[in-house]
Amino acid sequence: MRAKKYFSEHRRLWLALCSFFFLFTAWELMLTYIFPVNPFFFTKPSLIAAAFKEQFQGTKLWHDLAVSSQAFLWGFSFAVIVGIPVGLVMGWRKRVEYSLDPFLTALYASPLVALAPLFIIVFGVGVLGKAALVFLLAVFPFIFNAFAGVKSTDSLLINVIRSYGGSEKDLYLKVILPSTMPYIIAGARLAIGRGLVGVIVGEFYAASEGIGFAITQAGDTYRLPDMFVGIIILSLIAVGLTELMRKLELMVAPWRTTDEVR
Amino acid sequence: MAPFIQAQKLTLSFRPKNREPVTALSDFYLEVGKGEFVSIVGPSGCGKSTFLNIVLGLIKPDSGEIHLNGARITGPGQERAMVFQEFGLLPWRTVTANVELGLELKGIPPAQRAERATELIQLVGLKDFASHYPHELSGGMKQRVGLARALATEPEVLLMDEPFAALDAQTRDLMQMELLQIWEHTKKTVLFVTHSIEEAAYLSDRVVVMTARPGRTKDILNIDLPRPRDYEMRLTPEFNEIKLRIWDVLKEELTSRG
Numbered sequence: 001m002r003a004k005k006y007f008s009e010h011r012r013l014w015l016a017l018c019s020f021f022f023l024f025t026a027w028e029l030m031l032t033y034i035f036p037v038n039p040f041f042f043t044k045p046s047l048i049a050a051a052f053k054e055q056f057q058g059t060k061l062w063h064d065l066a067v068s069s070q071a072f073l074w075g076f077s078f079a080v081i082v083g084i085p086v087g088l089v090m091g092w093r094k095r096v097e098y099s100l101d102p103f104l105t106a107l108y109a110s111p112l113v114a115l116a117p118l119f120i121i122v123f124g125v126g127v128l129g130k131a132a133l134v135f136l137l138a139v140f141p142f143i144f145n146a147f148a149g150v151k152s153t154d155s156l157l158i159n160v161i162r163s164y165g166g167s168e169k170d171l172y173l174k175v176i177l178p179s180t181m182p183y184i185i186a187g188a189r190l191a192i193g194r195g196l197v198g199v200i201v202g203e204f205y206a207a208s209e210g211i212g213f214a215i216t217q218a219g220d221t222y223r224l225p226d227m228f229v230g231i232i233i234l235s236l237i238a239v240g241l242t243e244l245m246r247k248l249e250l251m252v253a254p255w256r257t258t259d260e261v262r
Numbered sequence: 263m264a265p266f267i268q269a270q271k272l273t274l275s276f277r278p279k280n281r282e283p284v285t286a287l288s289d290f291y292l293e294v295g296k297g298e299f300v301s302i303v304g305p306s307g308c309g310k311s312t313f314l315n316i317v318l319g320l321i322k323p324d325s326g327e328i329h330l331n332g333a334r335i336t337g338p339g340q341e342r343a344m345v346f347q348e349f350g351l352l353p354w355r356t357v358t359a360n361v362e363l364g365l366e367l368k369g370i371p372p373a374q375r376a377e378r379a380t381e382l383i384q385l386v387g388l389k390d391f392a393s394h395y396p397h398e399l400s401g402g403m404k405q406r407v408g409l410a411r412a413l414a415t416e417p418e419v420l421l422m423d424e425p426f427a428a429l430d431a432q433t434r435d436l437m438q439m440e441l442l443q444i445w446e447h448t449k450k451t452v453l454f455v456t457h458s459i460e461e462a463a464y465l466s467d468r469v470v471v472m473t474a475r476p477g478r479t480k481d482i483l484n485i486d487l488p489r490p491r492d493y494e495m496r497l498t499p500e501f502n503e504i505k506l507r508i509w510d511v512l513k514e515e516l517t518s519r520g
Contacts, residue, residue, distance in 0.1 A: 156346060156350045157350060159320060159346075160344075160346065160350040161363075161367065162320055162338060163318050163319075163320060163342075164338065164343070164367040164368065165337075165338045165339065165340075165367055165368065170367055174352070174363075175352065178354045179353075179354075181354075253354070254395060255395060255397040
């Protein structure tokens with residue numbers, strides 16, 4: 001009885017673990033017994049696990065991670081610093097909205113990774129080029145979500161601040177920014193995904209180090225298990241950061257706990 | 263002697279985009295004495311709330327003048343504070359921080375703010391909820407916070423825009439009683455907008471009845487019931503007679519709109 005209760009309380013976790021377990025087992029069995037494909041063309045979990053072990057003990061993986069993280073953090077930080085104020089002002093000032101909106105919407109909708117070659121030419125193959133690409137991809141979710149947050153700010157609260165003689169600065173700091181925070185964090189979740197694409201694409205094009213480079217290099221030399229190590233690490237990072245944002249969202253906006261945002 | 267609040271020939275139109283302008287107030291007048299409790303009733307959309315916002319200083323009339331204590335109102339000010347129908351609490355602030363808001367915006371130092379907030383939270387009976395967030399409170403509690411926030415800045419005029427309309431009937435009765443008690447010992451001037459004839463009659467010294475849009479002053483009735491008033495008073499024939507008098511004036515406006 002108690003075990004049953006335990007499973008029903010944590011069934012979300014257990015079912016998730018089970019589905020992973022079955023997926024990997026099925027994958028392993030398929031490639032071992034049903035389609036024993038040449039390991040040059042496809043790989044299976046046991047080989048990936050071995051590659052993981054080997055790479056964790058080496059130094060190259062950690063170096064690549066550090067290089068990619070550096071580019072990501074620079075680009076992402078600038079996206080935060082630029083995106084949030086631009087979005088806030090755009091939401092509050094009609095003139096700014098009307099002048100920037102068409103231009104930004106066009107950029108947001110376009111597949112910006114197409115600009116990667118240009119960025120590499122202009123900023124070089126180092127951290128700067130990749131960071132610039134991350135920035136370009138990650139800045140839009142911040143701008144548009146901050147913008148949407150301002151637009152949805154309760155006008156009653158604006159009037160409350162005004163009625164007590166609050167200034168424009170008070171409006172921003174005491175109402176607009178805090179009520180926009182949950183939107184900004186939701187934007188950050190999107191920006192993380194886009195930013196990672198920026199790093200990886202940058203490294204695909206031109207680089208001699210970094211996770212994206214490690215993936216292409218492993219692919220080019222038919223080391224599929226090593227390639228999967230890079231891919232899996234990337235998705236773990238993406239999931240980890242996204243979950244962190246979710247926790248943060250609950251922290252800054254405890255009054256919105258009722259809506260499940262994904 | 264000039265009245266404490268004096269509104270003369272206030273006229274205001276709204277011009278919604280792509281639509282005909284709407285005249286909300288037309289030649290509205292009202293005089294209120296210091297310490298008086300005046301309610302304003304009228305059909306929906308007659309400009310009651312608009313008038314409060316003019317007194318608050320958030321809206322400027324197209325023409326006409328509004329004076330407070332002899333000085334023309336041109337914007338928000340120390341001496342006026344509003345209690346809003348939908349509370350207007352900041353959801354990311356605790357009860358204490360919400361009550362402190364007005365003081366904070368006026369640049370009062372933190373220690374003084376905290377002291378004043380504690381005092382008012384006690385006054386409205388929320389001592390045990392000082393560190394709660396608005397979403398953890400009931401409607402009645404939220405409006406107590408709204409009232410405490412308005413009183414915290416020590417205004418001379420308390421503007422109340424259907425403050426109890428969002429509450430259930432029992433909470434409403436309770437809040438009315440508490441408001442009377444607070445009013446009796448703070449002696450604020452109160453302008454109270456409501457849809458409820460009963461509420462207006464129970465709380466007020468005078469009741470202003472407005473016409474349907476565009477809002478004009480139709481009639482001003484004196485409520486000469488003794489104070490302090492209590493709940494039992496609402497069951498007396500005198501009270502019912504007053505309600506009937508207000509209703510008679512208001513009725514024509516409601517029916518004239520079809």
